[in-house]
Amino acid sequence: MEISRAALANNFRICRSKAGSAAVMPMIKADAYGHGMLECAGIFAAEGAAAFGVAETREGILLREAGFDQPVYVLVGVLPETVHEIIHYGLTPVIVDSAILPELSRQALKCDANVGIQIKVDAGMGRQGILPEDVPGIIRRINELPGLYLAGVMAHFPMADDVESSNTLDVFARFQSVTGIIETNNRRQPLLHIANSGGLFHFASTRLHMVRPGIALYGCYPEGEPHLELGGGKQLEPAMRFLTKVIQVRTVPPGTGLGYGQTFVTGRRTCLAVLPVGYEDGYLRCLSNRAEVLIHGRRVPVVGRVSMNLTLVDITDIKEEVHRGDEAVLLGRQGEEQITADQLADWMNTISYEVLCLLGNLNTRYYID
Numbered sequence: 001m002e003i004s005r006a007a008l009a010n011n012f013r014i015c016r017s018k019a020g021s022a023a024v025m026p027m028i029k030a031d032a033y034g035h036g037m038l039e040c041a042g043i044f045a046a047e048g049a050a051a052f053g054v055a056e057t058r059e060g061i062l063l064r065e066a067g068f069d070q071p072v073y074v075l076v077g078v079l080p081e082t083v084h085e086i087i088h089y090g091l092t093p094v095i096v097d098s099a100i101l102p103e104l105s106r107q108a109l110k111c112d113a114n115v116g117i118q119i120k121v122d123a124g125m126g127r128q129g130i131l132p133e134d135v136p137g138i139i140r141r142i143n144e145l146p147g148l149y150l151a152g153v154m155a156h157f158p159m160a161d162d163v164e165s166s167n168t169l170d171v172f173a174r175f176q177s178v179t180g181i182i183e184t185n186n187r188r189q190p191l192l193h194i195a196n197s198g199g200l201f202h203f204a205s206t207r208l209h210m211v212r213p214g215i216a217l218y219g220c221y222p223e224g225e226p227h228l229e230l231g232g233g234k235q236l237e238p239a240m241r242f243l244t245k246v247i248q249v250r251t252v253p254p255g256t257g258l259g260y261g262q263t264f265v266t267g268r269r270t271c272l273a274v275l276p277v278g279y280e281d282g283y284l285r286c287l288s289n290r291a292e293v294l295i296h297g298r299r300v301p302v303v304g305r306v307s308m309n310l311t312l313v314d315i316t317d318i319k320e321e322v323h324r325g326d327e328a329v330l331l332g333r334q335g336e337e338q339i340t341a342d343q344l345a346d347w348m349n350t351i352s353y354e355v356l357c358l359l360g361n362l363n364t365r366y367y368i369d
């Protein structure tokens with residue numbers, strides 16, 4: 001798994017310029033969508049990341065232990081057993097109900113800390129968070145409890161990848177009806193943030209004080225293909241390439257069944273390249289007889305079942321001779337051709353996010369550029 005630092009930096013710069021005056025908090029959960037959390041945090045910090053977004057407390061601790069001192073938002077909420085660590089490591093608690101507040105206050109006092117609380121509003125995601133009508137009560141509770149203050153209010157868009165839908169602006173309006181009340185009632189201006197990559201790229205009015213791009217930083221467009229025009233020749237660059245090498249080249253006669261289930265029978269004398277990759281590496285079985293791989297800059301089809309450790313591709317139509325040791329690209333660019341995460345996702349009936357997490361986190365990464 002080859003990860004390009006230059007691509008990550010390029011993508012951050014594009015997000016930063018799109019963000020205008022808003023701060024940028026890169027989302028680096030799931031080991032930075034399979035790209036390696038600490039490496040990515042270093043690159044984004046050097047490019048001006050204002051904070052980092054993770055899902056879980058343990059990720060925040062890893063960042064602190066590696067020396068990152070930016071705010072780190074723990075976005076799935078605060079669990080009772082993590083309150084002490086959140087405060088001890090100076091992580092930013094995101095709360096999804098009021099139940100945890102007394103414990104946060106108790107631990108804040110114990111550590112002699114004044115802890116800024118972020119509240120997650122359910123403005124239409126319907127997954128997690130505080131309903132708009134309950135927000136004033138929660139804020140009152142935060143203001144009552146010693147050691148706590150309201151530092152920010154956030155929500156999340158469920159459909160910002162759908163440019164045509166009115167959902168994003170509806171959710172945004174609901175969010176603003178909540179934050180409007182807060183802004184008039186609170187002395188200290190809380191940080192307001194809602195935009196993911198889709199919001200940042202397609203709904204400029206939603207940028208507020210901070211944006212939280214994830215997928216765009218890793219070089220994929222939230223809406224998948226077709227790509228949107230960024231202007232100035234700027235393009236998001238996929239940062240991940242998944243490579244292997246041909247371990248054997250063999251020719252079989254017409255009528256040969258290939259692999260488990262014999263799901264492919266050759267109709268001609270067929271030249272095959274054997275690749276040492278399989279579902280164990282996240283190259284899932286549903287890619288059987290479906291996906292394509294790049295060899296010598298050409299697309300060649302996967303034939304037969306992908307098995308645990310082996311995959312076959314049909315190289316009969318490649319004019320140049322293929323040899324053992326030749327590079328095969330399962331994701332990313334080779335020569336003029338490219339297999340994008342969206343394309344692979346399409347073959348796997350999923351989205352680029354899942355492809356990046358799966359392949360990135362199952363395989364050994366090395367960094368270039």
Ligand SMILES: *Cc1c(COP(=O)(O)O)cnc(C)c1O
Binds near residue numbers: 027029156214222
């Ligand atoms: C993952 C996540 C994001 C980033 O979403 P992308 O679509 O990858 O840009 C933003 N905000 C929250 C709360 C998230 O969990």
